[in-house]
Amino acid sequence: MNFLALLLGLATERMLTHLFHLREFRWLDPLFDRHLRRLRKARSWLAVSLTLVLTLLLVAPVAAASLLLWDELLRIPYFLFAVVVLLFSLGPRDLDDEVEDYLVALEAGDADTQRQVAEELLERSPPESPHACHEAVERAIYTQANNRMFGVIFWFLLLGPTGAWAFRVVDLMRHRVEVRAAGKGAGDTMVGEAPAAMGEAVRTLHGVLAWIPSRLLTLGYVLAGNFEEAMSGWRNGGREVTLPFSEGTNEVVARVGIAASGRMTLDVGNAAEALDRIRAARSLVMRTLWMIWCPVIAVLTLYDWLI
Template identity: 40%
Template structure:
């Protein structure tokens, strides 16, 4: 029995049936818990960033090391809790813990709700409300964009799906609950850094740039898996062609590269289905089509994860 236990100990924390069940439960529960999403804003992390920026992030030297240290502090308690829970009581406490961490790590806002609200505003012809909803997706001002707003929202849906869903799922399956939480914390801290720089009208501090760089590293692989799933879920040939273009025009920042790849591949995977759409309905069709591609891609992720878990159990 010892060799079997040794093999089990080497298995990644996320790759087991409990994690698959937790993932399915979290994805299913998320749509029914919209009234509690304000709890995912995690405002205390803003204060934590302010403290970290004043202490470990004061100097320009060693900014990446400071960013990594700032991420370890909120993640370490989850690592300890996950280890302590283990497989006690048939794994039920571990299942509940993993599901709760996933629910907190998704988001912070629900992408499906934001897309639905944006589409509803367009259907009513309420351009002001549509611009406000688009701003939530774009995380920037939507007013004055004109016809380019349709394409910007379409691309934002593909980018946000990786940031809010796929990145969390990937690191959950690799490192367990601590991995999902690590991805969300890195995202929230780098957003706080960007907000502070924008509010002060100054360039981002090296500590903030380092946080963005670390998040870009964490997003790199799930972004490429997400882009591939968009290609499979839509027009594969068009998506692959735009993948090559995105690589040729790659930005220097890892997060920018990933987001540009997601936007280009996602938009290309949808393009053939928009050929016969009435130009007056193109804004609705692009957003709805982008969300449809994301929905298909999510099912592909679930199927692939289930297959990996099954193969791992058989092995």
């Protein structure tokens, strides 16, 4: 049933773009800010524990509703509830649309729109250099695919709407940490503080939840793209060994994605070649979703029904 809800949710999402602003859950920002303030002087184990408690409190209503609806009316209410929760757990913004906006701005030479879209994808101010900005956007496409789609889908299939919403809550907290670290918040003394001072617990919890789906996503990139280049990029460990846990995960996903795209030799400093690389990144993400993992999930679901 979760697979059917997933297909309906993904199909319905394209018709509800006018509601995407509701998925940002800005009303949770003050709660997250208060939580981050509490983490300022907390030890690491206590900070992780407090973050986990807050997550459980926010997830509890969805879990309770799922249990109440599970056996009602042939599970039809549960099915509809699962679709709604999934729709509001994806995103918040549509990755495909944002990449298209960036490509259109790049083709038109609209530097202001490029930087605006890049800031949304990177969750921080983009580099001043066009070369560095294009490269950062390309990497962000591969990593944001996990934050916005694959992580949600994985936990939805594993734990239903409760899992999808749990991942979204933690990702919303992680996003808030990035916003504060980048100094983009307003009217709060926390703006610009280092993430290590208040948000490492959030990043750690997000990294734990994102680890398995990120590896499955990376495997999807390998299967949907240039297999040899991708496997070479995966086997040859890079700088992720020197990075914090969550950042190391993003490094692996981005490196393998770029290798799998088959466009590594193109120069992102050239506008035309940058367009090609970014288009290839978007195409690889969509192929991985629709041509690799949706069929795999369908086969596993059918096997479960037959057995």
